[in-house]
Amino acid sequence: MKYVAMVLAGLLLAALVHLAGMSRAERARILRITPAPAVAAADPAMPDAVPGERAVRPVSTSQPTPAPAPAPTLPVDTGAEPRVAAPEPLPSGLVVPVQGVTPAQLSPTFEDARSEGRVHEAIDIMAPTGTPVLAVADGHVEKLFDSRQGGLTIYQFEPGGRYAYYYAHLDRYAPGLAEKQQVRQGQVIGYVGSTGNADPAGPHLHFAIFALGPEKQWWKGTAIDPFPVFTGKTP
Template sequence: MLIPVQGISASQLQDTFTDARSEGRVHDAIDILAPTGTPVVAVADGTVEKLFTSDRGGLTVYQFEPGGKYCYYYAHLERYAEGLAEKQSIKRGQVIGYVGSTGNANPAAPHLHFEIHRLGPEKQWWKGDALNPYPVLHGDQMLQ
């Protein structure tokens, strides 16, 4: 699986999965720090399931992999790649957006918030089980 931020290597990743957050929440993701405007790429082939703006995540992309077993979530984007649309097929390595600090991200620390969810039979990302992206992106674990 590709690291979703261009120019970032596996050795630069930090495991922030399950770190404490406000209101008693846990961080079901890893944050990948990079300058605003750094390209964000699709980690694998798939389909843009949803483009959404939320209070916490800011500008986001929900991507389903071809088998519909996993959802990849990219958040705090500055903007989407030109022409990105829902239900569009995307390829591994394709630029889908740019690192930013939208939503509740600290403007002084732009980053990509990246999540992986194992989907249930209903294929609803909000009901999926959060998986730690760190060992997958670091090359220590494969998705099955």
């Protein structure tokens, strides 16, 4: 028995010596020991989670990659021409405002120069003093005015309020004519003269058309050449 015990002790010692010379992984495989998981090293830069202990930095804190910004939407070139607002239509159906004068007798004077650097922006219809002046269209008398340049004048608005018709250098108004009075096309509203800055040797009617703005101001508007309105011709 003593001999057997000595043999067993020798074998045990040899086994221990052999195990001591093996790697940790080999000893664990033989002895069926599961190695402990690795623990991340403490980060001294992080604050303490518990007094006396260091917090452990997570192994990975990667952020998701942001999605790329959508590409800008560019207009598609269809080849179509851009739409442009239609110009203001000219008034139509007007009669020549001087009795006995036909469209063929009119002359284009819209662009003629006048004193003080002004442009005429009207048409002059020559006629003897006292020749009746006619309303070119239906409407109402908006203003009767006596000015230094125009002399005795009439501002007539058409029913839609889009245009003002201006008659100047009148010798006198028709009897009973008054502001806000309704007038009919062809009605006598005054008489040709040379008041204002007109030459007494050349009595005439100074006639203008103005496109009115939304304010409907009788003294303010965009001048329209009357010559093509009466004749249908471009000067």
